[in-house]
Amino acid sequence: MPAQLKISIRYLTPYSHARGERGEPEWPPSPLRLLQSFVAAAAGVHNEREGLKKSLPTLQWMAGLAPPTIYAPRGRPSKSSYRMYVPNNAGDKVISGWARGSDVSFARKRPEKDVRPFHLFTNSLHFLFSLEGETEFIRHCVDDLKRISRGVTHLGWGVDAVVAQVELVDGRWDPEGAVEKWIPGSSGVLQLRVPTLATVSDLGRKHGQFLNRIQGTVFEPVSPLTEYRHVYYRSGTDGTDLCYRAFELRNWDGSRFRYPANRLVHLAGMLRHLAIEEFGKLPPEGVDPQWVERFVAGHLRPDMPQGRFYYLPLPSIGKFADSGVRRLMVAAPSHATKWLDILAQRFHGKTLKAEGDELGGLAPPILVSLRSDPIIRRYVQASSSWASITPVLLPGHDDHMRSKREKLIRKALKQAGVEQPCDFEWSNSSMFPRGVSSVSKPRAQGMPGFIRPDHLLPNSAIHLRLDFHDGSDAKNPVWVRGPLAIGSGRFCGLGLMAGLGVPSMPSMDWSGADTELNLTEGEAESDSEEDGMQ
Numbered sequence: 001m002p003a004q005l006k007i008s009i010r011y012l013t014p015y016s017h018a019r020g021e022r023g024e025p026e027w028p029p030s031p032l033r034l035l036q037s038f039v040a041a042a043a044g045v046h047n048e049r050e051g052l053k054k055s056l057p058t059l060q061w062m063a064g065l066a067p068p069t070i071y072a073p074r075g076r077p078s079k080s081s082y083r084m085y086v087p088n089n090a091g092d093k094v095i096s097g098w099a100r101g102s103d104v105s106f107a108r109k110r111p112e113k114d115v116r117p118f119h120l121f122t123n124s125l126h127f128l129f130s131l132e133g134e135t136e137f138i139r140h141c142v143d144d145l146k147r148i149s150r151g152v153t154h155l156g157w158g159v160d161a162v163v164a165q166v167e168l169v170d171g172r173w174d175p176e177g178a179v180e181k182w183i184p185g186s187s188g189v190l191q192l193r194v195p196t197l198a199t200v201s202d203l204g205r206k207h208g209q210f211l212n213r214i215q216g217t218v219f220e221p222v223s224p225l226t227e228y229r230h231v232y233y234r235s236g237t238d239g240t241d242l243c244y245r246a247f248e249l250r251n252w253d254g255s256r257f258r259y260p261a262n263r264l265v266h267l268a269g270m271l272r273h274l275a276i277e278e279f280g281k282l283p284p285e286g287v288d289p290q291w292v293e294r295f296v297a298g299h300l301r302p303d304m305p306q307g308r309f310y311y312l313p314l315p316s317i318g319k320f321a322d323s324g325v326r327r328l329m330v331a332a333p334s335h336a337t338k339w340l341d342i343l344a345q346r347f348h349g350k351t352l353k354a355e356g357d358e359l360g361g362l363a364p365p366i367l368v369s370l371r372s373d374p375i376i377r378r379y380v381q382a383s384s385s386w387a388s389i390t391p392v393l394l395p396g397h398d399d400h401m402r403s404k405r406e407k408l409i410r411k412a413l414k415q416a417g418v419e420q421p422c423d424f425e426w427s428n429s430s431m432f433p434r435g436v437s438s439v440s441k442p443r444a445q446g447m448p449g450f451i452r453p454d455h456l457l458p459n460s461a462i463h464l465r466l467d468f469h470d471g472s473d474a475k476n477p478v479w480v481r482g483p484l485a486i487g488s489g490r491f492c493g494l495g496l497m498a499g500l501g502v503p504s505m506p507s508m509d510w511s512g513a514d515t516e517l518n519l520t521e522g523e524a525e526s527d528s529e530e531d532g533m534q
Contacts, residue, residue, distance in 0.1 A: 041151030181236030383499030
């Protein structure tokens with residue numbers, strides 16, 4: 001078996017505070033962050049200047065390795081944030097104010113900083129690098145990394161204390177515990193920063209600027225790191241191998257636009273028409289002449305390859321949230337990541353247009369790119385149990401027969417690309433508060449019926465719950481990542497699934513760690529019924 005370099009990180013606290021380029025939580029930690037921790041440790045082995053010189057060949061070799069496969073502990077953003085007050089080196093102003101008799105407080109000179117760490121369920125993180133053979137130079141670099149790893153103390157913020165271990169393993173190595181596999185490639189659900197051959201030199205340049213940032217009375221700010229690249233990563237537990245881009249609906253005055261969830265197919269139609277218009281004028285480079293008709297419009301013929309955009313309006317979920325639609329998502333198979341990136345750039349700031357009175361006289365909403373928020377996470381975060389918030393349209397009519405309904409459900413799962421074994425159950429009502437009923441026609445009491453495309457009127461509609469497991473007799477839960485959309489209406493927002501949370505994970509003896517996850521009642525923001533279309 002070919003040798004692989006495994007760098008294991010063990011967290012000493014149940015949280016990670018690492019942030020990405022835009023300030024968003026970075027999980028799993030990027031390979032660039034790992035290299036930075038080893039560069040800092042190498043500088044501390046001897047001293048800041050000589051340590052890097054002695055380990056420079058090893059660190060450059062590490063930076064030049066192909067992006068690693070990452071086995072990261074599962075977790076979730078903490079249920080609540082906390083606020084810190086950070087000094088901003090303005091103490092001299094406070095003291096001089098006291099000397100003048102002013103009532104100045106240090107508290108007013110400390111900016112507020114809200115912190116919401118990522119909560120880890122287990123503590124072992126692994127980076128697995130593929131090696132080409134095992135030469136004398138490689139063995140020397142690995143031995144040097146083992147020595148440097150003794151000085152690795154943090155990965156993320158200063159409070160994210162860790163210990164590191166470096167070893168060579170063969171291709172049969174398999175991680176233990178509840179971890180999620182992240183695989184690098186040309187497409188995926190997230191981008192992580194990865195070092196290049198010039199990264200170590202750039203880190204040295206940045207460190208030198210930091211040491212010499214004050215020249216006499218002049219302060220020279222440290223310029224940011226620039227020598228790195230981005231690589232897509234996809235999860236090994238992606239439910240349907242879908243990646244996505246999300247948007248928020250805004251009114252012209254900046255307030256949130258709201259649309260009724262039972263009429264969300266109208267929004268999906270407007271989003272689809274906008275995509276056809278944008279890509280019809282300027283298709284992506286290298287696509288075939290029928291790409292817009294097939295992939296964007298979804299007009300598939302038997303002789304055409306499968307694959308198309310999913311246009312998914314997202315009803316709000318949560319204990320204090322109504323079911324109104326304020327966010328949209330466009331999803332596609334992971335090989336279409338580059339097309340999603342183009343779509344996201346073109347959609348930002350564009351206006352949705354209605355062909356009739358679908359908007360009820362309201363001004364058309366504006367699309368604003370949205371990276372993530374608590375509602376988005378409900379649709380994409382890994383979970384072992386999923387339930388539909390919009391009705392699932394089965395691929396046919398079940399004739400009110402249980403055996404036929406089960407057969408159609410299995411067919412719908414296969415059509416959606418769900419290959420992980422799962423148990424399922426169904427009902428007419430959604431498991432989520434204020435979810436859309438599966439009854440098509442309006443009723444005298446309860447929720448109004450939902451609207452569906454005309455060609456899907458004969459199909460049976462149900463609400464579905466899926467519980468994923470490993471297929472063994474014990475049916476151990478398996479985490480699956482979204483987005484998930486099931487059934488014949490999955491391309492227009494029907495059959496949309498959201499995570500119900502995951503079973504409690506075994507604690508690694510974290511001191512005071514809360515290892516239970518209750519997403520059903522937590523995390524969702526208070527999307528009220530006061531905004532948008534009622």
